[in-house]
């Protein structure tokens with residue numbers, strides 16, 4: 318039977334809510350989500366074992382692309398599928414993968430790294446894994462409250478196993494962070510095993526079906542062979558066999574940061590679809606007093622708020638794929654023992670995950686604000702998309718922490734440039750900046766890309782010079798670094814923006830040669846709009862570090878406004894092209910049929926507060942006050 322996954326899933330009625338989850342309790346929301354999660358997992362397993370033949374072979378992405386509609390919030394198995402499986406596949410030995418990655422495995426896992434006391438500084442993680450050679454086991458232990466694992470998705474009630482990041486001790490020597498597989502609940506009864514204290518952390522701003530939990534180990538024993546041993550081994554006699562690179566253990570964070578860029582593109586496409594479609598339906602205020610009220614999409618200020626969101630979704634789709642391919646290439650090199658490209662991949666993943674999540678969070682909020690009061694309704698789905706998206710600024714590497722990682726990379730190459738040592742081609746512009754080989758400003762995409770490189774060079778130089786000045790003033794390096802950290806993060810942000818503009822423009826120009834002329838025009842307008850938008854946002858930096866003039870900036874503003882007008886006729890077509898089904902969009906404002914007010918009223922009627930003409934609280938609380946002594 319050849320079917321399309323989407324249609325197969327869409328026909329499973331129990332997956333599609335009758336009662337909006339906003340009217341469920343914290344517990345009901347979880348139970349409702351788990352019911353759906355295991356229906357989806359069963360479908361994935363049937364697809365994996367070929368029990369369901371499908372026409373669409375992008376299954377995981379396909380199922381993923383509609384799971385938003387199923388869960389409205391988050392699939393409680395997201396970490397099981399998105400991190401637990403992927404970490405085992407990337408860091409477990411062949412034998413371990415054969416044992417643990419069975420399609421019908423009883424394990425439902427999560428990725429357990431963050432502790433109450435440590436999230437960013439993972440070398441400070443306190444959970445220990447001590448090798449006991451007498452029993453050929455590791456003893457997992459949580460020495461104090463701050464060492465309790467806190468946050469992992471699915472940990473509260475769902476997971477019966479987990480990958481634990483812990484400090485490895487052998488014969489009193491600490492070998493640093495390693496990953497261990499630990500069963501935490503009985504597969505049959507689901508009761509926590511002896512020595513395991515586990516629970517759910519309570520309501521959050523979003524992710525309220527993610528079942529985030531806490532976990533403490535009380536001298537919990539696991540077999541030695543439960544340490545993930547693809548890159549590193551502990552032998553039966555306690556011999557420690559070092560990995561080829563001590564950050565391979567951090568590989569899951571690197572992969573998730575790369576994956577997140579594409580996920581954020583998808584979140585932006587949803588928010589843009591909702592806000593642009595609503596702006597085409599909503600009429601508010603005439604432009605000329607003697608004319609009818611206009612579509613708010615005709616207001617240039619509204620176009621300024623929304624078209625950057627359409628463009629940014631494409632930027633992160635393109636850059637997300639570029640980073641995915643880079644990750645595949647570097648991973649293949651690492652498999653061959655070549656670690657040379659890992660530092661660059663880490664630096665790019667850090668700044669691009671940081672900036673993409675910050676952009677996406679701000680732009681989803683901008684879409685909500687652009688929809689006025691109706692955007693503030695849960696039924697618009699914009700609040701949920703915001704709550705989901707803004708979490709990405711924090712998890713998988715907090716924004717500032719990751720930008721500082723990229724700053725280490727930039728400072729390293731600036732030092733080479735300052736010492737007139739050879740530079741890789743992608744940093745040749747550092748040398749140009751030092752030699753003041755500045756190109757005359759051009760008000761073109763290529764000119765803007767060069768301008769953003771000048772900003773990177775200028776900001777990196779400024780941060781580096783401050784660092785050197787702090788050191789000359791007798792500060793220790795770490796203190797000098799901390800004192801320069803604002804400038805360091807600014808340099809990393811500029812580097813990310815420079816990459817985004819360059820990669821997106823180049824990919825768009827290439828793509829334009831493969832599509833129809835009319836489509837190529839629209840794609841290049843979107844790409845040019847992105848570059849113009851950010852050149853105007855960063856015009857101060859361009860004035861500081863490039864050869865742009867005030868007249869050039871005024872010309873950029875004019876061209877930007879031209880582009881808004883050019884894109885306006887295609888705006889609805891551009892978001893329709895994201896092709897997000899109404900069942901996935903879950904939005905009264907963004908539905909394809911544009912029946913906004915009817916859908917808003919339909920959703921309002923589902924409120925339990927509309928079940929009774931007079932709510933019982935009138936008789937209990939209101940009437941005794943308002944009608945006292947009046948009868």
Ligand SMILES: CCCCCCCCCCCCCCCCC/C=C/C(=O)SCCNC(=O)CCNC(=O)[C@H](O)C(C)(C)COP(=O)(O)OP(=O)(O)OC[C@H]1O[C@@H](n2cnc3c(N)ncnc32)[C@H](O)[C@@H]1OP(=O)(O)O
Pocket residue numbers: 357377380381384392395396398399428430431436437438439440470564567568570571573576577580659660663712713714715718719722725726
């Ligand atoms: C139904 C179908 C479903 C399908 C789903 C599948 C699709 C999924 C879609 C995507 C959606 C995903 C949603 C995710 C939901 C939430 C999940 C969240 C999970 C988590 O949050 S897990 C925990 C994450 N935690 C972190 O990220 C911690 C951040 N901190 C760190 O990474 C480190 O502490 C550090 C990097 C900041 C510092 O580390 P350390 O102190 O050890 O290192 P130094 O700063 O001293 O640097 C030393 C040198 O090491 C290099 N380095 C550091 N890290 C790496 C690395 N990862 N790789 C390579 N190299 C690294 C530094 O660059 C230094 O090198 P240098 O040369 O000396 O500069």
Ligand SMILES: Cc1cc2nc3c(=O)[nH]c(=O)nc-3n(C[C@H](O)[C@H](O)[C@H](O)COP(=O)(O)OP(=O)(O)OC[C@H]3O[C@@H](n4cnc5c(N)ncnc54)[C@H](O)[C@@H]3O)c2cc1C
Pocket residue numbers: 396428429430431434435436437438467468469470524529708711712713714715716717718721
């Ligand atoms: C929705 C969600 C899901 C999550 N899922 C998981 C999961 O499945 N598994 C898991 O293990 N974890 C998970 N986490 C935890 C997440 O990885 C951490 O919250 C994240 O790494 C940030 O660490 P933290 O919370 O300790 O913040 P902190 O690091 O304490 O950050 C607080 C502030 O301190 C600043 N700061 C910290 N270090 C530095 C520094 N060196 N220099 C300058 N400023 C600094 C930060 O910039 C920030 O402003 C999740 C978190 C969320 C919100």
